[in-house]
Amino acid sequence: MADYNTMELMIVTGARELKAGVSVAVGTGAPCAAAMLAQKTHAPDLLIIFEAGGIDPRLPEMPISVGDSRTIWKACQATSMTDTMEAFCRGMVDYTFLGGAQIDMYGNLNSTRIGPDHQKPKVRFPGSGGANDFGSFCWNMMVMTPQDAKRFTEKCDFITTPGYLEGGNSRDESGLPKGTGPYRIITNMAVMDFEPGSKRMRIISINPGYSEKDVQDNCGFELLKVKKIKETHPPSKRELAALREEVDPYRYVIGR
Amino acid sequence: MDVIEQGIGRLFTDPDADNARAHFKTKSRALTNKLMSLKDAVAKYVHDGEYLAIGGFGANRTPIAACHEIVRQRKKNMAFAGHTSTHDFQILAAGKVFNKLDIAYIVGLEARGLSPNARKYMQSGEVEVCEWTNYCLSARLKAAAMGISFVPIRNVMGTDTFKFSGAKIIACPFSGQKYAAMPALWPDVSVIHVHEADMYGNCRIRDITVSDLDLAKASKHLIITCERLIPNEEIRNEPVLTDIPFFCVDAVCEVPYGAYPGVMAYEYFSDEEHLQEWLRVEKDPEEFKAFLDKNIYNVTSHFDYIRLHGGMEKMLALRDKELMTTANGNNG
Numbered sequence: 163m164a165d166y167n168t169m170e171l172m173i174v175t176g177a178r179e180l181k182a183g184v185s186v187a188v189g190t191g192a193p194c195a196a197a198m199l200a201q202k203t204h205a206p207d208l209l210i211i212f213e214a215g216g217i218d219p220r221l222p223e224m225p226i227s228v229g230d231s232r233t234i235w236k237a238c239q240a241t242s243m244t245d246t247m248e249a250f251c252r253g254m255v256d257y258t259f260l261g262g263a264q265i266d267m268y269g270n271l272n273s274t275r276i277g278p279d280h281q282k283p284k285v286r287f288p289g290s291g292g293a294n295d296f297g298s299f300c301w302n303m304m305v306m307t308p309q310d311a312k313r314f315t316e317k318c319d320f321i322t323t324p325g326y327l328e329g330g331n332s333r334d335e336s337g338l339p340k341g342t343g344p345y346r347i348i349t350n351m352a353v354m355d356f357e358p359g360s361k362r363m364r365i366i367s368i369n370p371g372y373s374e375k376d377v378q379d380n381c382g383f384e385l386l387k388v389k390k391i392k393e394t395h396p397p398s399k400r401e402l403a404a405l406r407e408e409v410d411p412y413r414y415v416i417g418r
Numbered sequence: 419m420d421v422i423e424q425g426i427g428r429l430f431t432d433p434d435a436d437n438a439r440a441h442f443k444t445k446s447r448a449l450t451n452k453l454m455s456l457k458d459a460v461a462k463y464v465h466d467g468e469y470l471a472i473g474g475f476g477a478n479r480t481p482i483a484a485c486h487e488i489v490r491q492r493k494k495n496m497a498f499a500g501h502t503s504t505h506d507f508q509i510l511a512a513g514k515v516f517n518k519l520d521i522a523y524i525v526g527l528e529a530r531g532l533s534p535n536a537r538k539y540m541q542s543g544e545v546e547v548c549e550w551t552n553y554c555l556s557a558r559l560k561a562a563a564m565g566i567s568f569v570p571i572r573n574v575m576g577t578d579t580f581k582f583s584g585a586k587i588i589a590c591p592f593s594g595q596k597y598a599a600m601p602a603l604w605p606d607v608s609v610i611h612v613h614e615a616d617m618y619g620n621c622r623i624r625d626i627t628v629s630d631l632d633l634a635k636a637s638k639h640l641i642i643t644c645e646r647l648i649p650n651e652e653i654r655n656e657p658v659l660t661d662i663p664f665f666c667v668d669a670v671c672e673v674p675y676g677a678y679p680g681v682m683a684y685e686y687f688s689d690e691e692h693l694q695e696w697l698r699v700e701k702d703p704e705e706f707k708a709f710l711d712k713n714i715y716n717v718t719s720h721f722d723y724i725r726l727h728g729g730m731e732k733m734l735a736l737r738d739k740e741l742m743t744t745a746n747g748n749n750g
Contacts, residue, residue, distance in 0.1 A: 190529040213552060214475045214502065215626030222742060226690070227528045229475030229502065231683040231740060234626060242627045244560050247553040251572055274549065280582055282543035290551035290579050291502070291523035298573035321578045336576030337587065337596025
């Protein structure tokens with residue numbers, strides 16, 4: 163029996179991607195937990211930017227909103243949304259974490275609606291918020307999400323946030339900034355990247371306790387695979403301690 | 419300029435820059451006392467059928483008292499900028515204030531969850547929608563603040579967010595690069611909550627400004643609610659601290675705790691218990707109706723509302739929480 167849960171594994175895996183000296187745009191919940199964990203372990207100078215205007219805070223606890231006062235606690239600047247978005251568009255933000263009700267093989271995300279009628283949707287979600295902006299501008303977009311065949315779908319009901327659009331060169335041709343796009347998809351079962359040519363999602367490592375079949379069975383489209391699929395490194399004692407004691411002591415996120 | 423592609427969403431406001439200038443030509447430049455009650459300000463400047471925008475960020479420095487007053491005065495058929503809107507959206511949806519909506523972020527309260535009632539309203543087909551993103555709407559306000567009819571930005575292209583927006587894709591006349599052109603958004607009326615203002619409307623914000631500085635310039639009419647009134651001398655002693663100048667402002671209302679139950683940076687933290695109560699009671703329409711009567715329709719002021727939820731003692735406890743101290747002895 164592992165001594166960690168899948169949310170903890172996803173957050174630790176996400177945090178490890180945030181190397182020292184990079185910048186990250188985050189939302190509330192698991193993305194913020196991953197950024198805070200990176201700061202408390204291997205990347206103390208990680209630059210965290212909140213879209214609403216908080217620049218490089220010393221987060222005393224997890225914010226409830228990306229615009230609440232915790233996002234400017236001992237920060238370097240409290241600025242405006244156009245100011246942060248302009249920094250994203252200038253190419254100053256390396257990573258972001260996003261999520262959605264649906265994701266397809268090119269990493270396109272839906273956080274807008276389910277159902278065909280836009281004016282009268284079957285289920286209405288919040289919409290883009292800053293997701294499309296992050297997904298358009300940040301060099302590397304990551305997703306942390308539980309995996310099932312419904313969420314990992316052949317075709318999103320609505321593409322809120324761009325992944326590689328229709329694959330190949332379609333993202334570059336669309337007019338979005340070049341060299342940007344989905345980078346890692348981190349699920350409870352595996353970690354995926356995107357094959358360089360087709361820009362299709364592919365398995366690079368599988369989490370302890372899961373098989374290749376589990377990962378494919380819980381995905382609504384065919385996943386590519388790298389030649390040598392690795393096993394995802396489980397969280398270390400140090401990472402788990404920082405996550406449980408400093409980042410999320412009330413288990414708001416890791417208790418889910 | 420050639421349009422390469424365009425969204426199918428309808429624009430709820432006119433992006434023409436000269437039409438906007440014609441309005442601003444008539445806007446008062448006078449340094450006059452603009453103090454009035456919130457009730458009077460809403461009655462005077464918020465009109466059925468017009469376009470409304472709310473400052474702050476959902477439940478952070480948001481003029482919640484004004485949102486309640488707009489619902490209490492039963493304003494209807496408005497268009498609304500669903501820009502970073504969370505608890506404000508929840509309140510305005512409860513009053514069915516709007517039926518035309520520019521969407522960047524709606525229905526949700528971020529980490530707190532989704533509003534069942536707002537969601538039901540959005541799934542009813544009663545609201546005409548046009549899709550955008552946070553940056554799209556802040557850029558639309560930026561264009562309006564600049565007095566021009568659009569600004570080009572580099573997001574949304576290739577997505578359904580673009581397809582269901584009112585944006586257009588154009589090519590840069592210099593580089594040939596593609597951009598999504600965002601039409602200027604000049605709201606008829608907006609409300610912004612600030613820390614301090616003088617009676618003429620000069621404002622200070624001790625917080626992230628989100629889109630409020632552009633919103634203040636873009637709005638045809640602007641109501642300011644403030645935590646505290648300060649004398650004009652204080653403004654003139656340190657003009658570098660002024661975020662919004664008086665000539666953008668039409669009404670000034672002193673509403674201490676005006677962002678409650680949301681956060682006001684350096685003043686008070688959000689009342690999470692009460693925000694959770696909102697989400698809980700919305701699940702039962704009968705209970706929700708009684709809740710709205712109790713908290714909005716049957717109260718006369720924001721103070722009555724705060725009294726229902728713990729009054730001054732609660733506000734001191736929320737102040738401790740915000741400052742992360744136990745100075746008022748009420749923390750935890």
